[in-house]
Amino acid sequence: MNLSSDPDRSGQPECSSRHGGGHKATSGVHFTVSVVLPAGGTGERTGLVTPKQFYMFLNRPLISYTIQAFERLSWIQHIVVVVAEESIALMTDIVQRFQHTKVRVVSGGATRHRSIFNGVQALDPGESAATPDVVIIHDAVRPFVEEDFLLEIAMAAKENGASGAIRPLVSTVIATTSEGYLDHSLERGKYRASEMPQGFLYCVIHQAYQKCSEFDFDFGTECLHLALQHTGTRAKLIEGPPTLWKVTYKRDLAAAESIIKETLCRSACLTSDGSKRARELGRCLQKLMASLDMELDVLPEPIGDASRLSKEWNFIKLFLNGSGLSEVEETVKALEAANRALLHPVVVVWVRLETSDGMSVSETGAGHLPLMELASAAKLQNILLYGIHFLLSEEDAGFSEGSVKRLAELTYTLIHDRNALLAGQILCA
Numbered sequence: 532m533n534l535s536s537d538p539d540r541s542g543q544p545e546c547s548s549r550h551g552g553g554h555k556a557t558s559g560v561h562f563t564v565s566v567v568l569p570a571g572g573t574g575e576r577t578g579l580v581t582p583k584q585f586y587m588f589l590n591r592p593l594i595s596y597t598i599q600a601f602e603r604l605s606w607i608q609h610i611v612v613v614v615a616e617e618s619i620a621l622m623t624d625i626v627q628r629f630q631h632t633k634v635r636v637v638s639g640g641a642t643r644h645r646s647i648f649n650g651v652q653a654l655d656p657g658e659s660a661a662t663p664d665v666v667i668i669h670d671a672v673r674p675f676v677e678e679d680f681l682l683e684i685a686m687a688a689k690e691n692g693a694s695g696a697i698r699p700l701v702s703t704v705i706a707t708t709s710e711g712y713l714d715h716s717l718e719r720g721k722y723r724a725s726e727m728p729q730g731f732l733y734c735v736i737h738q739a740y741q742k743c744s745e746f747d748f749d750f751g752t753e754c755l756h757l758a759l760q761h762t763g764t765r766a767k768l769i770e771g772p773p774t775l776w777k778v779t780y781k782r783d784l785a786a787a788e789s790i791i792k793e794t795l796c797r798s799a800c801l802t803s804d805g806s807k808r809a810r811e812l813g814r815c816l817q818k819l820m821a822s823l824d825m826e827l828d829v830l831p832e833p834i835g836d837a838s839r840l841s842k843e844w845n846f847i848k849l850f851l852n853g854s855g856l857s858e859v860e861e862t863v864k865a866l867e868a869a870n871r872a873l874l875h876p877v878v879v880v881w882v883r884l885e886t887s888d889g890m891s892v893s894e895t896g897a898g899h900l901p902l903m904e905l906a907s908a909a910k911l912q913n914i915l916l917y918g919i920h921f922l923l924s925e926e927d928a929g930f931s932e933g934s935v936k937r938l939a940e941l942t943y944t945l946i947h948d949r950n951a952l953l954a955g956q957i958l959c960a
């Protein structure tokens with residue numbers, strides 16, 4: 532690797548050999564990009580025994596969400612996940628269980644900088660192959676990062692040698708005296724919080740770490756600073772969205788779970804028995820769901836086309852004539868066959884109209900058993916099946932606003948909460 536100095540870049544290393552050199556991605560990224568996710572900490576500030584990167588949200592550890600945010604991007608080549616030695620087996624199991632294909636697991640060090648350096652070194656396959664042009668470093672405990680922003684970071688790193696996400700400060704930073712009095716305060720408007728992701732030319736971050744002192748390794752908190760101090764590379768700073776925040780305290784775990792649930796319930800697909808009344812009810816539900824921020828796609832046929840199965844996380848099956856449970860079963864089987872619920876639980880809500888001239892209470896109860904059996908088998912595949920009996924009186928020819936609102940709110944709550952304990956239950960609206 533040639534690290535000779537480039538006068539135009541004030542002493543910053545010039546990376547000219549053993550680099551990926553071109554990438555045939557459709558994203559417009561014409562250089563190679565790999566990722567290091569430091570995940571070797573203990574999460575002391577959460578106060579929990581389990582390190583926060585392994586905390587489970589909807590049956591999946593936090594680290595898997597972060598990996599997925601990168602893995603889904605065609606222009607990301609490799610992802611190195613750095614974990615503590617004692618977590619290697621656990622992490623390897625997570626990679627297999629959630630079928631992550633771009634990940635390599637390596638062991639970390641006693642501090643974040645030591646872990647990151649191990650990850651950066653793992654991206655160097657030796658003389659026989661190329662190192663990536665750009666490395667993105669991202670804390671494993673910042674699961675919400677979007678493609679647009681990662682692209683900005685990667686492009687800016689390629690152009691400037693280093694780049695990093697910043698956010699406005701939420702509190703003023705002050706210095707204290709050793710006796711605990713105010714020494715001075717910083718002018719808040721002039722300063723920014725340094726967040727992640729950060730991007731670097733491979734040679735910049737590699738050289739920065741090679742030149743690091745033991746003090747830097749043990750007490751440093753800022754990779755951008757190392758690049759400036761040891762390679763003269765001045766990072767381009769880009770303001771990122773608020774969702775880049777780092778899970779640090781226990782309350783952040785609750786916030787992360789809530790964001791995941793909100794994201795999963797933005798849309799649903801409704802199929803019905805195709806009757807006129809069912810279509811009418813579908814349209815009413817569509818309006819009410821929109822007011823709850825859920826986009827409801829209403830399809831006329833009992834079974835939605837297969838492409839829906841591969842896109843949607845939530846299904847509402849509406850039956851005003853007959854039970855429809857066999858069609859619900861077909862949908863569940865198709866979801867299982869497509870391995871749709873590998874990364875997130877998929878929700879299927881079976882809604883069935885009950886009029887007072889319809890089935891008796893005992894018959895309704897009898898319908899519960901097949902649902903429970905179907906739901907418990909589906910739950911093993913991470914598919915959550917719920918039942919709702921939509922109760923209308925005999926003389927209620929149309930649908931009253933109140934009854935449809937109750938149905939919409941109950942359906943929304945089941946989809947939003949994804950409560951595995953309620954799977955197989957029939958609720959009444």
Ligand SMILES: Nc1ccn([C@@H]2O[C@H](COP(=O)(O)OP(=O)(O)OP(=O)(O)O)[C@@H](O)[C@H]2O)c(=O)n1
Pocket residue numbers: 568569570571572573574575576577582584613639640641642643644646647670671672777778779
């Ligand atoms: N020796 C270490 C320490 C931290 N990290 C990782 O660096 C990221 C950001 O660090 P931080 O939020 O401080 O995590 P912890 O060190 O785990 O938390 P705490 O300081 O509360 O113990 C985390 O993904 C963490 O796993 C790491 O890879 N190796």
Ligand SMILES: O=C(CO)[C@H](O)[C@H](O)COP(=O)(O)O
Pocket residue numbers: 643670725726727752753754755777
């Ligand atoms: O925000 C950052 C910018 O580099 C790092 O994520 C942060 O420094 C991590 O520090 P700590 O481990 O002390 O929370």
